[in-house]
Amino acid sequence: MILVLSTCFAAAAALPAQQSLPRDNAESVQLNQNSLADLSPENREVFSALEDAAQQDRYADVVKEGRILLPSLAQDTPLANFVTLAISGSAIETGDDSSALSLLKPYTVAHPRDWHAAALLARAYAESGDKTLRDQQIAHVIDLHKQTADPDFADKHIFPIQKVQLHSGYAVFLYPFEPLKPYNTYLVALIYKSDGTLDYRLELGGEDEDQAFFKPKKRGDRRFSIDSYHETEVNGQKSESQGLMGFIDGAFDYDSMRDQMVKVANGERLPQN
Secondary structure (H helix, E strand, O other): OOOEEOOOOEOOOOOOOOEEOOOOOOOOOOOOHHHHHOOOHHHHHHHHHHHHHHHOOOHHHHHHHHHHHHHHOOOOOHHHHHHHHHHHHHHHHOOOHHHHHHHHHHHHHHOOOOHHHHHHHHHHHHHHOOHHHHHHHHHHHHHHHHHOOOHHHHOOOEEEEEEEEOOOOEEEEEEEOOOEOOOOEEEEEEEEOOOOOEEEEEEEEOOHHHHOOOOOOOOOOEEEEEEEEEEEEEOOEEEEEEEEEEEEEEOOOHHHHHHHHHHHHOOOOOOOO
């Protein structure tokens, strides 16, 4: 079964908003046929409804069906853990951060190296506005990435951290484990239209070339640029256009940089030099 949740990891190259819940080895939350076979016919129907809802991005229904199913499952089994994360991710999508946190906090204590759960918890803290715990959890996710022996996780370059409403549509912010080459990208925002279709993306970069004539006022200051990337297709050939939206000077700070990118996405202009 493939569970589609926007809280799962996005590949840096294509930068999609959503992709399948990754399957991995020791750190994985995955299903097995024995656990499904142990379900009663009624609970198999509930699980099937949960699966259908997840595949159709009906997050409220995932939460509803998951909460019906979870109490009947043996604790800390692959199936129970899978359903726990499905409910948590979908709760975040519906704006019910408190429900997600109530499941994720005890789960991550019991499974401190489960990177799926760690990333979900970082996003839950971000969505709830808890900056201190968000930053601590981001650091933990990055540390897990540095240490992982899981090739699926090692291949990831970026993870979703927050969804922000815009004047029209919304932005999904993606947080790199380290600045992405070749432009030293520190933060990415995927910009969606009101109907949920991807419009374009913004990237916050601190290119080394931009630092040549920049005079930092204090240690850690850099010159950052916000650039837009629009994909076009002509006669079946895809291409991407880049546009400079403005500069920001200073040390990287997620909240202030996010807010500046939101301004750009909402049509405000930033300094061009």
